[in-house]
Amino acid sequence: MKKGTGTSLLIGVAALGLLLSGCSDPGAATAAGESTHATGFNLDPEQHRTAAAPVQAAEKLLPKAVAADGKLSIAIVPGAAPLALFATDNKTVIGNEADIAVALAESLGLQAELVPVSWPDWPLGVESGKYEAAIINVTVTEERKKKFDFATYREDKLGFYVATDSKITEIKEPKDVAGLRIIVGSGTNQEKILLAWDKKNKSAGLAPVDFQYYDDEALGTIALNSGRADASFGPNATGAYKAITDGKTRLAGLVPGGWPDAANIAVTVKKGSGLAEASQAGINGLIESGLYQEILDKWSLGEEAIKTSELNPAGLKD
Numbered sequence: 001m002k003k004g005t006g007t008s009l010l011i012g013v014a015a016l017g018l019l020l021s022g023c024s025d026p027g028a029a030t031a032a033g034e035s036t037h038a039t040g041f042n043l044d045p046e047q048h049r050t051a052a053a054p055v056q057a058a059e060k061l062l063p064k065a066v067a068a069d070g071k072l073s074i075a076i077v078p079g080a081a082p083l084a085l086f087a088t089d090n091k092t093v094i095g096n097e098a099d100i101a102v103a104l105a106e107s108l109g110l111q112a113e114l115v116p117v118s119w120p121d122w123p124l125g126v127e128s129g130k131y132e133a134a135i136i137n138v139t140v141t142e143e144r145k146k147k148f149d150f151a152t153y154r155e156d157k158l159g160f161y162v163a164t165d166s167k168i169t170e171i172k173e174p175k176d177v178a179g180l181r182i183i184v185g186s187g188t189n190q191e192k193i194l195l196a197w198d199k200k201n202k203s204a205g206l207a208p209v210d211f212q213y214y215d216d217e218a219l220g221t222i223a224l225n226s227g228r229a230d231a232s233f234g235p236n237a238t239g240a241y242k243a244i245t246d247g248k249t250r251l252a253g254l255v256p257g258g259w260p261d262a263a264n265i266a267v268t269v270k271k272g273s274g275l276a277e278a279s280q281a282g283i284n285g286l287i288e289s290g291l292y293q294e295i296l297d298k299w300s301l302g303e304e305a306i307k308t309s310e311l312n313p314a315g316l317k318d
Contacts (some may be wrong), residue, residue: 001156053283156257159236179207
């Protein structure tokens with residue numbers, strides 16, 4: 001472990017790069033999934049999915065080139081539960097992103113063709129047309145909007161998680177982290193937010209945050225569970241899944257991924273392809289039908305639900 005407030009560009013394990021990029025090792029996610037099968041998450045290859053009805057408004061907006069073969073090729077990155085992970089057969093991709101992808105395709109009157117990829121491969125793959133869309137926890141940024149179009153489907157939220165027996169009841173603003181020992185990923189957006197909070201606290205004469213960085217997620221987990229750290233701060237999606245599966249941590253507070261502004265996770269498509277407009281209509285149809293909320297609740301992501309899909313909203317500034 002190393003301590004300090006450095007801002008190296010290495011992606012910290014506590015964050016797994018999920019807010020702005022990347023995901024954890026697929027093998028590690030699968031192993032974790034196998035050990036949590038009895039906790040309520042269905043990790044079998046055969047997933048129960050309520051079929052989505054075609055959304056007429058979305059079908060009308062679907063580009064003919066996309067509709068031609070009756071399929072929608074969607075890049076997906078397995079590796080981080082509950083977003084996308086391999087099922088117990090170690091080959092079938094399941095998770096929130098997989099369910100959203102299948103439902104979106106059905107809303108467009110198409111069959112989803114999920115294509116597992118590594119994180120570095122999706123930008124060129126979408127831009128070149130190799131994949132028609134990417135549903136991989138991509139946060140909308142102003143820089144990405146130069147090359148891609150977006151249709152939002154989830155809020156980007158960060159979560160403070162503490163041990164279940166912690167005396168910390170709530171973390172919602174800068175003063176709440178004063179003097180705490182907090183695990184955070186180096187070079188991540190959550191570290192940037194925590195640094196800003198810490199700066200504000202110190203200027204107000206409050207105790208500084210003790211930043212803790214771990215290159216091994218397991219060591220960070222041990223530190224939190226043993227009391228050597230007070231809280232961890234990272235993507236809420238992975239934190240919520242872990243809290244439910246191991247029962248050793250609980251949510252203490254949620255922060256917008258673009259604090260102080262909201263941040264959005266979106267279906268990502270080639271700029272000018274017209275698929276973003278169809279995807280927006282499809283997602284809104286899923287929201288109206290109730291299937292959208294059903295999917296998020298299934299993977300314990302109900303806190304990140306949106307009321308309506310937006311097309312190319314304001315993104316994070318890079």
